[in-house]
Amino acid sequence: MTRQMTGAKMVVQALKDQGVDTVFGYPGGAVLPIYDEIFQQNDIRHVLVRHEQAALHAAEGYARSTGKPGVALVTSGPGATNAVTGLTDALLDSIPLVVFSGQVPTFMIGTDGFQEADTIGITRPCTKHNWLVKDTDKLAETIHQAFHVATSGRPGPVLIDLPKDVQFADGEYTPPTKVKMGHYKPRVKASIEEINDIVALIEKAERPVFYTGGGVINSGPAASMLLRELVDATGFPITSTLMGLGAYPASGKGWLGMLGMHGLYEANMAMHGCDLMINIGARFDDRITGRIQDFSPNSKKIHVDIDPSSINKIIHVDLPVIGDVGHVLEDVLKVWKSRGRKKADISAWWKQIEEWREVRCLTYKNSDTVIKPQYALQRLEELTKGMDRYITTEVGQHQMWAAQFLGFEDPNRWMTSGGLGTMGYGFPASIGVQMAHPESLVVNVAGEASWLMNMQEMGTAIQYRLPVKQFILNNERLGMVRQWQQLLHGERYSSSWSEALPDFVKLAEAFGAKGIQCSDPKDLDDAIMEMINYDGPVIFDCLVEKHENCFPMIPSGKPHNEMLLGEAYVEGAIKSDGAVLV
Amino acid sequence: MSALRIQQGSSSHSAYDLRDYHAEVIEKHTLAVLVDNEAGVLARVIGLFSGRGYNIESLTVAEVDHEGHRSRITVVTTGTRDVIEQIKAQVGRIVPVHEVHDLTVEGPSIERELALFKVEGTGNNRIEALRLAEIFRANVVDSTLESFVFEMTGTSEKIDAFAELMRPLGLVETARTGVAALARGSKA
Ligand SMILES: Cc1ncc(C[n+]2csc(CCOP(=O)(O)OP(=O)(O)O)c2C)c(N)n1
Ligand SMILES: [Mg+2]
Numbered sequence: 001m002t003r004q005m006t007g008a009k010m011v012v013q014a015l016k017d018q019g020v021d022t023v024f025g026y027p028g029g030a031v032l033p034i035y036d037e038i039f040q041q042n043d044i045r046h047v048l049v050r051h052e053q054a055a056l057h058a059a060e061g062y063a064r065s066t067g068k069p070g071v072a073l074v075t076s077g078p079g080a081t082n083a084v085t086g087l088t089d090a091l092l093d094s095i096p097l098v099v100f101s102g103q104v105p106t107f108m109i110g111t112d113g114f115q116e117a118d119t120i121g122i123t124r125p126c127t128k129h130n131w132l133v134k135d136t137d138k139l140a141e142t143i144h145q146a147f148h149v150a151t152s153g154r155p156g157p158v159l160i161d162l163p164k165d166v167q168f169a170d171g172e173y174t175p176p177t178k179v180k181m182g183h184y185k186p187r188v189k190a191s192i193e194e195i196n197d198i199v200a201l202i203e204k205a206e207r208p209v210f211y212t213g214g215g216v217i218n219s220g221p222a223a224s225m226l227l228r229e230l231v232d233a234t235g236f237p238i239t240s241t242l243m244g245l246g247a248y249p250a251s252g253k254g255w256l257g258m259l260g261m262h263g264l265y266e267a268n269m270a271m272h273g274c275d276l277m278i279n280i281g282a283r284f285d286d287r288i289t290g291r292i293q294d295f296s297p298n299s300k301k302i303h304v305d306i307d308p309s310s311i312n313k314i315i316h317v318d319l320p321v322i323g324d325v326g327h328v329l330e331d332v333l334k335v336w337k338s339r340g341r342k343k344a345d346i347s348a349w350w351k352q353i354e355e356w357r358e359v360r361c362l363t364y365k366n367s368d369t370v371i372k373p374q375y376a377l378q379r380l381e382e383l384t385k386g387m388d389r390y391i392t393t394e395v396g397q398h399q400m401w402a403a404q405f406l407g408f409e410d411p412n413r414w415m416t417s418g419g420l421g422t423m424g425y426g427f428p429a430s431i432g433v434q435m436a437h438p439e440s441l442v443v444n445v446a447g448e449a450s451w452l453m454n455m456q457e458m459g460t461a462i463q464y465r466l467p468v469k470q471f472i473l474n475n476e477r478l479g480m481v482r483q484w485q486q487l488l489h490g491e492r493y494s495s496s497w498s499e500a501l502p503d504f505v506k507l508a509e510a511f512g513a514k515g516i517q518c519s520d521p522k523d524l525d526d527a528i529m530e531m532i533n534y535d536g537p538v539i540f541d542c543l544v545e546k547h548e549n550c551f552p553m554i555p556s557g558k559p560h561n562e563m564l565l566g567e568a569y570v571e572g573a574i575k576s577d578g579a580v581l582v
Numbered sequence: 583m584s585a586l587r588i589q590q591g592s593s594s595h596s597a598y599d600l601r602d603y604h605a606e607v608i609e610k611h612t613l614a615v616l617v618d619n620e621a622g623v624l625a626r627v628i629g630l631f632s633g634r635g636y637n638i639e640s641l642t643v644a645e646v647d648h649e650g651h652r653s654r655i656t657v658v659t660t661g662t663r664d665v666i667e668q669i670k671a672q673v674g675r676i677v678p679v680h681e682v683h684d685l686t687v688e689g690p691s692i693e694r695e696l697a698l699f700k701v702e703g704t705g706n707n708r709i710e711a712l713r714l715a716e717i718f719r720a721n722v723v724d725s726t727l728e729s730f731v732f733e734m735t736g737t738s739e740k741i742d743a744f745a746e747l748m749r750p751l752g753l754v755e756t757a758r759t760g761v762a763a764l765a766r767g768s769k770a
Contacts, residue, residue, distance in 0.1 A: 124626060125633050129677040132621065149677055182618075184677050309671035312664065 007136040007167040008033035011100065014143040016043050017176050020071050022062060022435050023047070024055040028075025030102025030115060033167040047435060047464060050456035052079050054428035056086020056157075057454070060095045061432030064415045065390055067220060069096040069150050070432065076102040077115030080161075081122065085422060087157045088126040092419025093243060094218055096155035098146050099127075105165035106134050119161045128156030134163065136171030144179040153186030154307040155218055186306060190323035195331045197319050198278075198302055202332075203342040205276035207299075207349040208236045211259065211288075214243030214418070215281015215305060215325050217411045223326035224411040227280065228252065230333050234343055237353055239267035241282050242403055243418045250407030256353070260288045261554050262400040265361035265563060266353055268552070271296050272560040273352070279303045281325045284314040285419070286556075294559030304328050361552045362404055364566055371521050373398060373473045373544040377405035377445070380471065383528050388440045389413065390433045394426040394450030397479040397550045402445040424453030427470060431457055434466040441469070441532060448474040448541075449498050458511040461537040469531050470539045475546045476501060483549045487564075504541035511537075519543040610639065610660045611686040612693060612763045613670065618678040619645045619653040626676050627655055636669050637661060640695075640738070640760040652680070658761050685763050693763040697741045698723070699732045703752030711751045718744045729754075 005013065011034050015023065024047045027035045038046050049055040052074045059070025070090075074083050080101040090097045104113040120132045129149050133139050142160060150158045202208065210231055216223050224247040231238045231254045238248050239259040248255060257264035259271055271277065277299045282288070284303075289295045292314065301317040303310070304325060311320040321328060336342075364374045391406060393399040393416040408414050415433060417425035430444040444451075451472050461468050481496040505515030514534050518527040518541070531538045551566035617623045624643055631638050640658040645651075659669060666684070674682045685691040699720070701711045708728075715722065715732050718740070724731035729752075734744060738761060745756060 120622060121625070124622070124629055154675075183680055307675060309668065309675055311671070313668055313671075 003173045004170055005173050006033065006037075006170055007133075007139050007162065008037045010136070010140050010171065010173050011143065011162070011167070012037045012041060012044065013173055014140050014176075015071065018144070018147050019068070020044060023071045023073050024049055024058040024062070024432065025073030026052050026055055026075065026079060028077075028079050028102060028115070030076035030079075030104060030164050031073060031100070031162070031167075033164065034073065034100070034102075034162075045435075046073075047431070047460065049428065049431075050459050051454065052082035053085050053424065054431070054454050054457050054460070056083050056090065056097065056099065057422075057425050057428035058432035058435070058460075059097050059099075060086065060090055060093075060425075061392060061415050061429030062436045063095050063097060063432075064217075064429075065412050065433040066436045067412060069098050069147060069155075072097065072099045074099065074101050075115070076104060076119065077117045079115075080117055080119040083159075084122060084126060085420075087123055087159065089417055089420040089422045089425060090157035091126050091128065093417065094155050094214060095157065096150040097157035098143075098150050099157060099159045101159060101161050102167075103132070103161045103163040106163045107165070109163065119159070123159050126157070127159050128154075130159040130161065132161045132163075133166055136166050136169040139166065139171060140174040141179050144174070144176045145181060148181050149184060152184070154215075187322055188306070188324035188327050190304075190321045190328050190331065192331075194319070194321045194323075195328070195335050198321065198328075198332050199336045199339060201276055201300060201302060201319065202234060202278070202336060203339070204344060205236075206344045206346060207273060207275040207352075208234070208278065208346065209256075209270045209274040209276070210236055210238035210248075210254070210278045210280065211240075211271060211282055212238060212244045212247055212280045213241040213282025216244055216247040217281075219281065219325035221411055223324075223329060224248070226326060226329035226333060230329055230336075233333070233341065234336075235346065236278075237270055237350070239263070239270065241285070241288060241418070242416060244282065245403060245414045246408035246411045249409040251409060258403050260285075261290070261556075262404065262550055262552065263554075264404070265359050265552050265565065266356035268554065268560040268563060269356045270353055274299045277301045279305075279317070280329070281305065283310045286314070289314060290554045290562075291557050291559045294561075296560070359565070361563075361565055364548070364551075367545070368521060371519065371524060371542060371544045373401050373475065373548055374405055375521060376471075376473060376524060376542050376544060377401050379524050379528055380443070380445075381406050383525065384441060384443070384532065387532075388437075390415070390430075390437060390440055390442045392416065392426040392429040392433060392442070392444045394444070394446040394453075395421045395423045395480075396447040396450055397475075397483065397548070398445055398447045398473040400480075400550045401473075406445075423447075423450035425450075427451060427454045427457050427468075428460075430468040430470075431460055431464075431466055434468050435464070442467075443469045443471050446470055446472045447479060448472050448476065448501060448504075449478045455507075458508075458513060458537070458539075462512050465536070467534070467536050467538075470537070471531070471542065472504065472540060473542050473544050474501070474504070475544050475548070477546055479548075480550070482547075486549070487553075487555070504539050508537075508539040513537040513539060515539050515541065517541040517543065606662055608660050608662060609666060609686070610658065611666050611684055612691065612761060613657045613659060613673070614681075614683040614685055614763060615655040615657065615673055615679060616681040617653050617655060617676075618680070619651045620678055623653065623678050624655065626678070627657070627673060630672055630676065631657075631659070631669075634668075634672065636665065642760040642762055656761055656763050683765070685765055688765060690766040691763050692766060693737055693761050694735055695738050695741055695761050696733070696735045696759045697745070698757045699734070699745065699748055699753055700729060700755040701732065701748050701752045702729045702754045704728050707751045711748060714744070714747050714751075720744065
């Protein structure tokens, strides 16, 4: 059944037909017809952010915490250019977003009209695909295709550019069931030969490790369940990238902790020393591999990925398998069981791992007088771990400490900007998460510098009564930059301190939110509980040690087994023969 | 499956690839990319090459199936084997790309280019240019009393060779189409 309606109405209708309930956006001249339609209905909530970048990060937070695509709406010109960081962020982290941008009317395109930008040209390299719709009859079909492209295969952001005349014109609405999806159908199932090959390697491995990533989360909760079953049934150890935390529970028997540049010693050493690496939905990012030539030199490598371009891009693997993680895991489990659940004796490997664990690489020197950032996160973890909790982060040291010290028991509970490392991501992402999960505890673990990058979103949090908790580890430094300058640039701290910071408590109050400041470790628990129990947004200004460094650390370009361990370690707080590694 | 149809010599589909990955030998490959003929599709393909730092030696594009709205982009590119594999995989995941063929590894293929040469001169040079054009089977498509425009089709090497010979004889301008290529045999 097709119907006549205006382009603007079609946008709203198509969103309803796609099951969208929330849109994050900001109006302007080129999208007024769509805003007019939004005004006249109640099925779709529109969240007015305070900056278009925040609309996209909020949509990302919504998407990651629900598994559904996030939707954003921005105006032409500056609205669209403000969206570019969010698009790039979503592209690098494979987050499904559908973004609508207004455009000058078709007859004005190319004339440098008011608020005209070549949005399609600008966003081509930072979207999975984008469309300029010039004909209202094609609009509905394009929107449905856009949802398909954003959510299938390796997910990613897409953008639809909508000239204003197309929004005003009448056209025929095509419902999703009538739309031809075109040829875009990524492969999801692996061949039986590939599955057999994986199982054969699993059966023989003596020093195996699972190396998992965001692909497991993207594949859906069922994939995480299958992963748990496989890991627990084989008894193999498992580590994960920053993006994959929560797919396997932090309390699980096989869990080694995160790997990579600031990953755990035992995780990185296991990667280095394994004889079988089973990469599931991770992409051998440079923060993971360190120096390529020395990356896990003696292992056979399996790589399961839905995107053929991830295969052999960085690291050559012995068994590439193109397919969806969930499908592949299901088949591997089935075949491994049917062949008799065979596996080699891996007790010596676990013994070795236990020795690495003994290093206790996250040890830091605590203090009675000043709050150590690690301590603050340990307390946050302790006080919130049983709760229905979602964590977002900004980018910097606090982000890495959050990944090290918080435990994730479930997928979709952890949203952080991994690939792009976008300061300013966490606050708007927390807003998107809270919109999707109004009853849950949503905490943004932030650095003071990152947080300022999108602090205008306090307005959004207040307006929509979103009780997001902004847990700022305030070291009055661009801490991660300062750390690199200390370790790699002769302690010349060029522009890496946060001067002229606002009074965060007064700032909270100015917006009508609650502000809490804490500087004494003895007060910390009470202050955190006060934050959690307050029914509304809170800015928590946690004044922490200013010069703490984040360890372990694999300096760029070094192999996994040349990790730097912490100060506590250097000063003999930990006894181990691993000191040569420092 | 995506548009990627890599055949022999590829690393992406075989667990038993025996090629020396670390050999830094630069190879030249001709890729045929079948795409939807929609606005901006060429920009997507060449933007990928410039954005990721791949080389383009030659590029041709035209609609080849009017009803099916299908265009064929032929790209001659250079890189190590790794880079060539990456290029194919990256191009293969562009949404309007239907197929990527690496004609260099998929079996024998033919490559042709069309070129126009304007050669200015009188007397012996003019006679010599005309004689060489005959040997190379170039056609005269325009002439004045002191110039010719030759048209020639052939491999890029043949066109290079002819251009080399024309240079001392008064070559003033050249236009080339870039390579068009097809696999030999009956199979599409
Ligand atoms: C938009 C953006 N600009 C610059 C950077 C580079 N950068 C990475 S971490 C960092 C410092 C972050 O400081 P803060 O938010 O206070 O976190 P801390 O490291 O102190 O915990 C900077 C500047 C970035 N990641 N993103
Ligand atoms: Mg800081």
